[in-house]
Structures are given as structure tokens and as C-alpha cells.
Amino acid sequence: MSLILLQELCENPEFIVGGADRTDICQGALGDCWLLAAIASLTLHKETLARVVPNDQGFDRSYAGIFHFQFWQHNRWLDVVVDDRLPAVRNRLVLLHSASNNEFWSALLEKAYAKLNGSYESLKGGSTLEAMEDFTGGVGETYETKSAPTDLFNIMKKAYDRGSMMGCSIDITSSAESEAQTASGLVKGHAYSITGLEEVNYRGKKVKLIRIRNPWGQVEWNGAWSDESREWNVIDSSEKQRILQNSMDDGEFWMEFEDFKANYDKIEICNLTPDSLTDDTKRKWEVNMFEGNWIRGSTAGGCRNFIDTFWTNPQFKLTLLHADDNNDKCSVVIALMQKNRRALRKEGLDMQTIGFALYEAPADEDHLGKDFFRYNGSKARSKTYINVREISERFTLPPGNYLLVPTTFQPHDEADFIIRIFSEKAAGTMYDIYVWDLPEEETDEEKGLRRMFEKIAGSVRK
Template identity: 45%
Template sequence: RRMHGRAGAPSIFVDSRRSTLLGSFLCCSSDELKRASRAQLRKSRLLTAQSDDPIAETFAQKKRRQLASGELYEDPEFPAEAHSLFPNPDAAGDKSLEDFEWKRPREISLTPKFINKSMSRFDIRQGELKDCWLLAAVASLSMHRRLLERVVPSDQGFDRDYCGMFRFRFWQFGEWREVVIDDRLPTKNDRLCFMRSQEENEFWSALLEKAYAKLNGSYQALGGGNQAESMEDLTGGLCESFDLSQPPGDLLQILFQASRSHSMMGCCIEGASQQQSVLPNKLITGHAYSITDVQNVTMLDGSRQCLVRLRNPWGNDSTWDRVGPAEKQRLGVEVGDDGEFWMAYEDFAREFTRLEVCRLSPEAMYDDSGASVDPRKRKRHWEMSLETGEWVANISAGGCRNFIASFHTNPQFRVEIPAPDDHQAAAQGETKLGTIIVGLMQKGVRREAGGGHFKSIGYCIYSLTSREAESGTLDQLFFRTHRFVAKSIFADLREVCSRHRLPPGYYVIIPSTFAPNEEAQFILRIFSEKPNRAETMDTCSCISCGHETGLALVAGRQSVLHAVVEQPTDQLYKAFIKFAGPSRKINARQLQQVLNVTYSKEIKSFQGFSLDTARSLLALVDVDMSGSMAYEEFKQLWGQVRQLRKVFKEFDPGSTGYFDAFKLREALKLGGLSVSNKVYHAVAVRFTDRDKGLVGFEDFVLLCTRLQI
């Protein structure tokens, strides 16, 4: 899937003060959860970069300050140094870092231009870097002038207000980001080393590549990838991938629809190895091609044939020779268009192995002023919702469905398909279906040292009843008793994406890594013809009151906690008097002693409760805040601790003193404590052993106590 060319979970901070935690824990109704989810959705929508936005103002201020200094700008975040090129020299191959010299365009050309006349797909040439996957996407983007203008603002140059500072915009994980660079470029013998324009005095493409390298951490990070990544980063769209060795039956229709609806397309021939090879027809394996048009044309003999136009300097096909001059003029082809060629559709489908179609997001369909990117085309565009999340080891990184005991701990996203697609034909008695395209993308991998490695990711989709859709997070039992209705492949790509046609209704999407405990942040995007309603499945934080202990009983497991388990009253009283003495009251230190005498014998490897835990337990029943408790308070507290011990033993039947951290939320629920996703994450990182993935008995008791105080 990775093609080669020729040559940072939102951190959750919870105030340790009880009021802050309890505020988020107890004061959260179902309606409030929904409103918060909708607010988060609005906040995470793709941000359209506008001329008067704060980022643009910051750039203008920075540029004015630089001009006032009289010095040319030097980017401190992406310096003209070796580590900006190849931070991992071992992976640089035969490239000697000493051969590179950083030069500004004015040092390379006497008449440098940012854009020479206009930006065209024929302008761009690949250099020594293996980033044909980026070059092909830029070539496709250049066919959409207003889309390209968003990425490459044209109001820049080397004449008026030049200070060595340039800016570009890229879509990254749910928002448009502005990247500011200086114009020092890697050269050898006064020639650009990497991406460049056909005209030697034009520099927009070389500077665009540098900005993208900065966004990803280095030039080295761009050495190998797939077009889906670059097409999405240039448009904010969602890419579907089609295996042409097993093509869909409507492949030709997909090509025509994509060509006519502003979608960007790319293709490649996947080889057995990562090494490129030139085929007899001059096509190259492991190389990225952009698809620039699809047309039904009239041949010289009067027949009609479908042709696919591709762009790559090494392509060649003789079909175009059989098309008459009138058709050539209608299609607007120029004989001298370097790197662009036409293939018969049948040959295209036979020779290429993968097709990437990037469907533009609603935001990408309009320019900065809100106008359609092409007023002549009133095409239907897709509706989109976007959610963010992360997989955290032993908390929310449960792995795929093969690991059913932890699968339910993965983030869960509810989506509603409200209605079937428009103009859908269905046989009598058949249910009309709605289409959703789901894209799961992991974040920040290319910025890791040496480019990083993508984890194998994917997702499953389950159908929900309306009651299940409103029930909060789904537990392990649901996934043991329900079968998924759709799923993606699991692949070590930045994004996996699939199209699904499902009956209108409620569904839950479970994104995951293939193996448990692999950590990453991700975004989940859902495209549909009709507006879809998507949000995180969450539970309202609350304490369910059951017996006089204050702990609830969970349906289906009431036999476990049918009654408060305690020592016979006379034995319990004797133990209390032994430690209380004449005052008939015990303090936290005495409570610690009496608890440890009992539980150190019951639980293997248990070292006893700390004084801090004893103080928290005492606070549960110390209503008068005297710092001590009488026998009746002690008796009540003893019952609560015994019940927590009973809950703990359900998940630690061998009395080892620990249970799997993935079971913590279920244990809390069995103890009558329901917590929201945010609260659960906050307490799980504090009260579990992150290295071993375990929850100890004292930590469990302390957590349950703190949640009730």
C-alpha cells in the first residue's frame, strides 16, 4: 500500500479537589451529555481558513515585524539543518547530508517567481525524494483552482513585501492548519533537490513541499506513502480505496461519478516488492498516478469508447492516436502536455491494481467567501460528521473483536441513518438502504522519529435498537451476544475507509487497533448523503443506592451481593472495643489497624491499607467531622468494605489481590458506580498500575470511596 517515487488524546486534567471531580461526576444529566456532545462536534468541525481569521492576522503581524527588522526570515521551528532533512541518517540511503546546501530562490534564480502565470498540473516535477504520492495529489489539486488557492495562497512573492516568509494551509486531523516557513530550500549545484516546477524560476511547488515536510516533521517523513494521505491533507476529503484485482461491478460508474463531482482520483500498480519496475507498456509499479479525466469519446471509426486520462511522466498509450482532431479539441488536450496520457478503460482496469477516490468534505466544496468551488456545477455533496478519540493502554485500547474480553472498552460512537438514499430503486418488499462512508484515521505517526510506523486499525459496526442507542456505553455482554453488521479491513495505514449500505436506524461504530494496548489518537469521519447524527456513546455519572451500605446491586448479578457480608455482631463489636479503648471511638490510624488484621489474611500479597485510605474511608461516615467514629458508624463502614471485597472477588476469584484493568469499569458498575467516559479516564489513569495493567484491592477500595465522598 505504500508507494515510492523514482528517484500529537486530548489530555484530560481533573482537579484533585473533590468539588471539581464531583461536579463532573454527579451533575451530568442525559440531556447535558447530549448537549456537550453536540458542542464538541461543532467545535471539532473542519475549520475553514478565512482571510480575517486569527491565524492569518498572526501571519500578517509576523510578516510586518520581520519587514521592520530588515532581516530575512529564518524559521526556528524548521531550521536549515540536517535533521530537517533526514533525522534518521541510517534511513537516508546513499544521500550524503554534506552534499545539500540550503539556498533561497533569489540565490538560485535572477528572476524568481512564486507563481509564473498560473499553477498547473504540468508545472510539477519530482526530485530525489520518494514522494510521488504527494506530487500526484498536488497535480490533481491544481485542476481545482479555488481549492489550490486555499492550500497555496497566491498573494505571496519575491517582489513587494518580500521577507523570506511564506505560508501554506493543510488539513490535519479535523482542522485546517496554517504552516509558515522560510524560503531556504535544499539544493545541489544550485539546483533544487526535491519537488520543483518545470520552469526553473517558479518556486511554489518546492515551497509547498517544504511546508508539508515541516508539518510532518522532516523531508524524510515524506519518503513513501499513499495518495490517500496527501489528497486528504490537501482537501480535507475522505478517500475510498478500491482493489482493482477484485473490482466492484460498478467501477466505471464510480469513475464517472467521481470525475463529475469534484472528487480527486489516484491509482497505482502494486508490485510484489517496494522496488519499482518499468513494465513493457511503460507503466511503473509502485508509483502514484493521478486520474485527471474520464470521458466517452467517438473514435475515428465512429465507435464509442471510454478513456481514462492519467498523469505521469513515464506513461504511454497508443489509444489516443485513434481519436480524431474534433474530439481532441472537445476534450481540450494539448499534444505537448508532458506526462499526461489516455488509456482505454478496459486497459486501465486490467493494468492498475488500486484506485483511490477522495470525496471532498462539505467545507471543501466552498471557497473562503462561501461560494461554490465551481458555480457551473451544482452537484450534490456529502454530509459529514467528525468525532475524535484515543486508545489508551489498559483503559480504552481493547483491540479487535478477537479479544472479546476487552473489545467493549474501545471508544463507542453512535450514528443514526435517518433515511434511505434519494433516488434509490428497490424491489417490492425490499428495504431501501442509506449509504455511509466511514473513515478511521490515526494521528501523528509521520512526526515520530524516522517517520514512525502505522498501527493496524479498523472498525466494526453493530445495529442498535432505539433503547440500546440511549442506554449509554455497551458492555461485554452486548458484544458477546450480537454480531456485527459491517466492518472494515484491519490495515497498517494512516486511514482505513469503507462504504456501507445499511437500513435506516441506529448503529454503533467500534474503532480499534488490531491488538490490545496499542496507543494512538484518532479521528472518525462519517460521510453520508443525508445528514447523519453521530456522537460518542457515554454514561451519565451517578451513584445507585441499594442497601443501607449505599452500594447498588446490578441486574443479573444480585446473587453475588444479595446482602451485606459482615462478621457476627459480637465478634465485630469485640474487635472494635479492642482498638477503641475506653473512648469507645476509633480514629483513622486505629481503623487502619483493624482492617489490616482482617484483609492481610484474606488476600494474597496484600500489604495492607495505607493511612490515607483509612482516612478516606473514615470520611464516608464521619458526618459530624470529628475525626473519629463510634461503633454504629464503624459497623456501617465495615459492611461497605466487605461488600467492596465481594465485588473485587468477582474479578479476582483466586484472591491474588489484583484484577485486569480492562474490568475496572464493570467492577465499578457492579458496585453501583456509573461514571462518564471523561471521569472514567481520569480515575483509571490514577488508580490502575499502568505498567502491569492491573487494579489492586486497596486502589479499588480507595477509588470507590473517593467517588462517594
């Protein structure tokens, strides 16, 4: 494999041919289906796409051998510039490519995202939600289909209508099942994008349908409502034409929503703004963002299981001042994101296992110590500790003073993080961080390293 100039791949290279759409995204040899599913969703939102993939560039007279893309990173937009060389074997692209041999926007976008994260290698494995947030600056929510609300279809339909990006996947029970194809044409442990939701009249009743795309550009569902299934012959011909359009073997297919829930396990929704997905009214939320870090021996206190150090974690004070309209409580979304972990993979560092807890806080105390957490339970918390880049939860709480404690699961695990707090009404926030030099007994390994250092370094004279 070598890097090859685009002009050497074809005679008339184009940045975008006939508009950027989801058929321009075909997976190559890299295991980044999660990223490709997010790119497919991105193409459905033209304004957002135009920011991530500026379309005022190409191979015309102003061509300079470079292309630029924009990504959201930790509350700011970064411009990433890449050259026009792409990985190829025998003059064929081996990573992400378009169905059109002379179109390169999607391949260059993948290269820019790899540069942002350190390398192509760093893109192996991930969450579709992660890339969706980097394309939008939005906030993500996850639903398990087997335990989702009864109105899940309506939640997803409203999200789709409001421009939210969505993906889905099927869980695996072992690594052997990863990207294993089922008899019905679905792939386990593989990221899909959700590209449409419809209701149709079928034999006198309403049937809910969902459209899904496999980023491979092939391998589709072969059950009810698949491309050539007989169900399409029963509905009104104009409705069939509108929904199917020019349906072909392109990796995109329709399913009945009940079949979708029975086969898929996880849904990821990235809201461009964290508006309610369960109400009919769209609301503007207030946003606060703070940065912090967990430092070994000072602010990396671990979860509540480690009561002797838990209190040393960073503490955020949050005052919810006003209840929501037509409600006596306050809606709040809390999103905790660890920074730069994908880029740190080359140093042997991966995602930390993170979570948070929210406590009712006394108004007259600055920093709460061990005894407070020993005798007071949390009012809300993340569902679980998990090793993903970001976790977010939605809560409804009475107005009042709260203390938010973000943590890693184990003490002494280091990472930088940002925390975003979304509330329907303005909320007062204040960030307190105290650095404590905790007396810590050295482990046997640390004692051995110290003895080795002293042996090599010798005595130090002043």
C-alpha cells in the first residue's frame, strides 16, 4: 500500500460529483464503519455538511493540492488541512471511497478525521455518536431497543424531523461475532446509519417503517419490506414510488419497525441542540461548559466505592433557578466527555471508564469533604460507568443547589475532560477544583522503581 496522488488515480478527479450523498460512502479495509455511518447521516443535513465539508474547493484553477475540513472539538471548531495523497494498492483506493471512481470528498474527509485523531490506525473501532458529535457539536443520547419507551418510533421520528443524526447497531457476545452476517442479511457488531422513518397504509392499518444503511454499500436485510419484498406491491403505487424512489442494492433498505426492534439492540441519537425529543414544542436550552482533569494523587479520586478518595474529585456547583414551563421541576442534560483519548492510543492509552453523580448541596459550603459523601446519597447519577468518550443523561430535578462530581471508576486514573450542562432555563454554575496532595503508600512496584532510580542516579549533592 502506498500514498498516491489523486491525479494518478484518474484523469478527471472531482471533489464532489452531482452533490454529496450517502452512496458516496463505501467502506474499505479500515474497521471504521462507525465513522462511515456518521458520514452517511451527515449527508442528509446539507447545512451541517457544508460546514464540515466546505464545498468551495476542488480541482479547478485555484487548486493548490490541499483540502480543508472542519470538526468540533471540545467546544470549538478546528480547521484540518490535508494533502491530496490517499492510500492505494494498484491504483485503487483501499480505504473509504465513493461509488464514483473520480469522486474524492468522502475519502479526503476520512483522511482529515484520521489526522485529527492521530492516524488511520486510531479510527479502528468506535461509536457512531462520537463522530456525529464531532460533525455537529451536538449532544448524544442512547436508547436500548429492548428497554426503550413505548413511543420510541415517535421519539425517533421527531428527532429525524428536527435534523438529529441517528445510528444503530446489533450487540455481539464475543469477538468471533464481530461483523458476522445473519441469515436475514444483517451484520452484528457493525454500525449502521438511520436515514428515514415513514408510516404507510398496509392492508387497512398503519405500518411503521424505518430506513437503514449499511456503510459497506452492500449486504442488506432480506426480510419483510426489503427492496424486492411482496409487501411493497400491496400499498398505493404512488406511495411506493415516493418511498422506494430508485431503490437498488446499495446497502440501504427498509424494515418494519417491530422487526427493527427485534433485531437491533442500540440506537444513538445526536441532537444538534438538546431539544426535547418527547414534547411537541421545540425549546432553546441554556448551555454551560467547563474543563477539568483527573490527576493521580490529587483529583483522581475514583467512584463512590472508594469513599476515602471520592471526595477529592473535581466538584461542580449547579444552581437550578427556575422550573420548566408548565412544570414544577427543571430539565437538565449532563454530558461528560474525556478529551483526546483516541489520539493518545499510540501512547498505549485508551478510554477511561467514566461516570458522574449529582448530589443535593448545602448552599453555604464551598467544597464538600469525605463525611458528606459518606452520609448522603446521590440524587441522580449516570446509569453506569463505561469506557466511552462521552456519557450523557437527562434528568428532571426540583429547583435548588446541586453538586456534580465527575469521576473515573478507579482512583488514580488520569484524563482531561469537559462537562456540558444543558438546562431549559438559565442555571447558575460555579466550578470548584481543589488539588490535594494525598498521603499515598507506595506500591511494591513503585518502591522497586524508586530503588532503581536511586541506584542509577546516585546521590544528589547540593
